[in-house]
Amino acid sequence: MTVGPPAREVPSSDEGGGWRSWGVTAIFLVPAAVFLIVWIVYPTVYTIIRSFFGRDGFNNFVGIDNFKAIFTTSVLTTAIKNNAIWLGVVPALVTAIGLIFAVLTERIRWSVAFKTAVFMPMAISLFATGVIWRLMDQKDPNKGTLNAVIGVVHDAFSPPGPLSNAAPSTPSIVGSPQTGLVLKTPIAPGKVVRLGLTAIPPEDVPSGAKQAVQPPPKPGEIDGVVWRDFKPGGGVPGKVEKGELALPNVTVNLRDSSGKTVQSATTDDKGDFAFKDVKGSGYKVAIGADTFRQPFAGVDWLGSQLITPSIIIAYIWVWAGFAMVVIAAGLAAIPRETLEAARTDGGSEWQVFRRVTVPLLAPVLSVVFITMLINVLKVFDIVLSVAPGSTQTDANVIALAMWRTSFGGVNDFGLGSAIAVFLFVLVIPVLALNVRRFRREV
Amino acid sequence: MAEVAAQQPIVVPDPSDTVAARIIRIAGKLPVNLFLAAIGLVWLVPTIGLFLSSLLAPNDFNSKGWWQIISKPSVATWANYSNLWNSTDIPHSLVTTAEIAIGGTVFPILVAALAGYAFAWLEFPGRDWLFVVVIGLLVVPLQMALIPMFSLYNKLGIFDTVISLVLFHTAFGLPFAIFLLRNFFIGIPKDILESARIDGASEVRIFSRLILPLGLPAIASLAIFQFLWTWNDLLVALTFARNTQPVTVAIYTNLRQFGSNIDIIAPASFLSLVIPLAVFFAFQRYFVQGLLAGSVK
The missing domain is CATH 1.20.5 (Single alpha-helices involved in coiled-coils or other helix-helix interfaces)
Structure with a gap:
């Protein structure tokens, strides 16, 4: 006893x-x-006994082959690696976020409303949470909330160019839209340059564009035209013809022989631009990469690279509230006098937090951390609902691998049992912790 | 106490409590307020986004996200919901979910209350040892039972029934429920039980007339946990049900064509989380108490 x-x-x-x-x-x-x-x-x-038998049943003893398979089959090693990431990241992050929220809510008057908002996802199933975040994570910035927000910030710092789709119409222009387009031959004052671009869809032509007009040459100036070198039914590339539209508001740079930009000009509604007071020769005319910058295409949250981080974000959204509420309860149990005494002794807020609050909260923090360890080991539904079929293998975790091996088409009860036993072995240390804690409490 | 008393005189003539000081104090709290407001918004937006998405006709959904409703409320429509109601099996699956959740809540609590009482107040050999075993079972992953019960259910002919799911949830809800209730029952004053026993009340009577009413707070928080757990389950239903689909499984089968089935997925998901959210808001206090009493599961 x-x-x-x-x-x-x-x-x-x-x-x-x-x-x-x-x-x-x-x-x-x-x-x-x-x-x-x-x-x-x-x-x-x-299940323990079954794990030593093969797929065909109890007449097919295979020893520890199933357990070897766990560590050699690539689908399963991916699952173990992903679960290791989950274990390394989630419990620590959830505990830290819960601690920060719990401490900060003590400083606001509307802490009940805040706690309710953050805690609410706890009531939502992890499966429905997955659906919610799959919506958030859509790649198209027009549809996915996350990318829409990133897109707004992105476009504010580097707005998309007026011509995100364009290509040179003749080989006399070199370079690429990513680096900018440059006229191959050097130019001297008194000349006129023609910068013809094609592959521009009609909706990309800036509004207010008129018929392109090639300007006459002027002494001491380099003049030129930027236009859409295309007309329905053909036409001669490199020649400004009737029916071909100007490309206004395009920034054209004049670079000297060392490649330095010495002048910039913007095209007018006839597509014309002019560099005045140009001396010497060997100049090159270029359209900068800014003009061709693509609009934000969206981060591929659900792609094979980011799928696990994306699911982890959704999971933290659910569990942060749990951590916050448990830690806030622990915080409320700390005697106010203890904190006040530390402050009166001249401790800064940070020192009080670091040296007094956190050590006093240590038992609560470890409860949250251990709870999250177990939860993370068993994570299943949310992976199934966030990850599209195409990246489910990249997002695989142990519990999902167990289910897919046993019921999701492979139907190998031997290997499935072995994975379940593996999962069980992983939680046994936590079992030991629970039993020890119980003995101490009673 | 002495310190508090010493501080009191300072409060009345506090010279720093001018309007300017008050403004500085409020301004000092502004960053925290703004930060937490932003966080709160981040936590609310995803659920709101799901709801507004469920109001978009498929065409509108495919052109732009849910926020188009904010600038142009006229695009919102209940059409998805009426379609869902009239021409899919989602309503039926919601009923199935409710059956599983109610059964999966009532059974384990009843069974666990009996056992919890025995562990708390009855004397039998090996009691504490057995209770340690129950705590041990608390962390057995339910994955350990999927394969054997799959075979057993098939042999017994109860595969793909609501009752098979309820029984499974009952069993896996028990260790936590017994743990929680035993710890609560033990806190009931011994005198009450003693005097009832002296008065000649049987154990069964003591249990039903004394323990259950006194244990109501713990039972309530347990009920909420168990209800949410069974309502939200996917894994167990996915394993033991084919045609007896709770709503999570019904949505899951639509998930393969996420884009084209969004007019089913979004409203069905929203309906599936309305009831747990209502339960949560109605009984938040018990929920938190339960969480604090046993955050071990």
């Missing part, structure tokens, strides 16, 4: 005879015992 609470002695009601008292105890215990034995104990033993 190692864990018995010593102070609590219930008088045994033996008066009706031992059997009657046994019968009463049985009424209370048997239902639970039946459930626990049939649904948990028996299956656990069965």
